Amino acid sequence: xxxxxxxxxxxxxxxxxxxxxxxxxSGLVGYTKWFLFRxxxxxxxWAQTLGAASLTAFIVQATTGVFLAMYYxxxxxxxxxxxxxITEELTLGxxxxxxxxxxxxxxxxxxxxxxxxxxxxxxxxxxxxLNWILGALILVSGMAEGFTGYLLPWDNTAYxxxxxxxxxxxxxxxxxxxxxxxxxxxxxxxPDTLPKFYALHMLVLPGAIMALIGxxxxxxxxxxxxxPPWSKTAAGRERGPEAGAREGLIREPATxxxxx
Amino acid sequence: MGVPLSERNRAGHKRYKEDVxxxxxxFWPYAVLHDAIMSSxxxxxxx
Numbered sequence: 087x088x089x090x091x092x093x094x095x096x097x098x099x100x101x102x103x104x105x106x107x108x109x110x111x112s113g114l115v116g117y118t119k120w121f122l123f124r125x126x127x128x129x130x131x132w133a134q135t136l137g138a139a140s141l142t143a144f145i146v147q148a149t150t151g152v153f154l155a156m157y158y159x160x161x162x163x164x165x166x167x168x169x170x171x172i173t174e175e176l177t178l179g180x181x182x183x184x185x186x187x188x189x190x191x192x193x194x195x196x197x198x199x200x201x202x203x204x205x206x207x208x209x210x211x212x213x214x215x216l217n218w219i220l221g222a223l224i225l226v227s228g229m230a231e232g233f234t235g236y237l238l239p240w241d242n243t244a245y246x247x248x249x250x251x252x253x254x255x256x257x258x259x260x261x262x263x264x265x266x267x268x269x270x271x272x273x274x275x276x277p278d279t280l281p282k283f284y285a286l287h288m289l290v291l292p293g294a295i296m297a298l299i300g301x302x303x304x305x306x307x308x309x310x311x312x313x314p315p316w317s318k319t320a321a322g323r324e325r326g327p328e329a330g331a332r333e334g335l336i337r338e339p340a341t342x343x344x345x346x
Numbered sequence: 347m348g349v350p351l352s353e354r355n356r357a358g359h360k361r362y363k364e365d366v367x368x369x370x371x372x373f374w375p376y377a378v379l380h381d382a383i384m385s386s387x388x389x390x391x392x393x
Contacts, residue, residue, distance in 0.1 A: 125370035126377050212355040309359075310366055321370065322362025 120307065127313040127321040133207075134311055136200035141299065143193040147231075148292060150186040158238065160284035162277050165240035190232050197225050209312040217305040224298045227291050234287040240280060248283075249275060 109115035126134075157176060159168040172179040201221060204210055210218035237248040252275070256266035271278030313320035349357075371377055 122374035124373050125366050126373050127366055128369050128371050130377065213359055310362060319369070321365035322358050323365070324358075324361075 121303075124307060126311050127317075129313050129317040129319060129321075130311055131314065133203050133314070136196060136203050137306070140193065140196040140200050141303075143189060143196050144228075144295065144299065146185060146189050147193055150182050150189065151288060151292070153182050154186055155288055158284075160238070160281050162240060162280055165238065165280060169239045190235060194225075194228055194232060197221075197228055201225065207312050207315055214305070214309050214312075217302060217309065220298055220302045220305065224295055224302065227295045227298065231287060231291045231295070234283040234291065237280065237283045238287065245275065248279075 105115055154172060157168060157172050157179070159165060169183075172183050174180070204218065204221065233248075233251055236251075237244045252266045252269050255269065256262050258265065267273065269279070269282070270276070271282045310321075313322070317323075
């Protein structure tokens, strides 16, 4: 019996060796504990899972994007045929491409719903203003991902949709024409446009989104999650008679000058 | 003369932190496992 227990202990110690090794050199275990073992308000609900759902959608996009990038060829003469190869020839290629294509819409929709929740709960107010700005930047970067990714199949729909998108960009004040020329890689959409969009789509924008998500999550943990505004036991609620007086629920005591 | 908004905000957030510490539930495993996974299992089994 004693031998069995001591063997169990030594196994547990052996399992902890890599964790201790990592913690001593990076502090990563401590950060993970800081992220996981924290408290959240007791009245949070499913509405507060939309941020995690958006993050999951982004991870799906990143994972499927890596597999697509292994087979996609970003030059005008091979792009369309490589997409056909992925969809029709590769094992489960249709599934991975479908997940990436539809997942893009899911990612944007979830971000909108998450932002709507944050707005309606008033979770953008002090001290979470910076996190709202970061979230808005993630949304803009996500939409830019959608725009740059739309050209990659290099078919008629992709080409003309990008022409329209770039023309809209060109109408912007001051920087519009320069932005349009930068995106096209010249005066019109051509062979230089596709590699540029590909680089933006799979290097620059995902990198930016990952960095922004990292900061966003750091601030979520640091500042905490807000209670629903209708909760009677919301964390941070005002107590005492002054809380009711501020909301007009308790009448201020009448003074001598009051007529009625 | 009322309390300035910035001071009220700071006091509100301090109160929020204290409330969460006192009344809140742990994010892991309670909020993630119990609220999300176990409650959905319970609701599907009760159907």
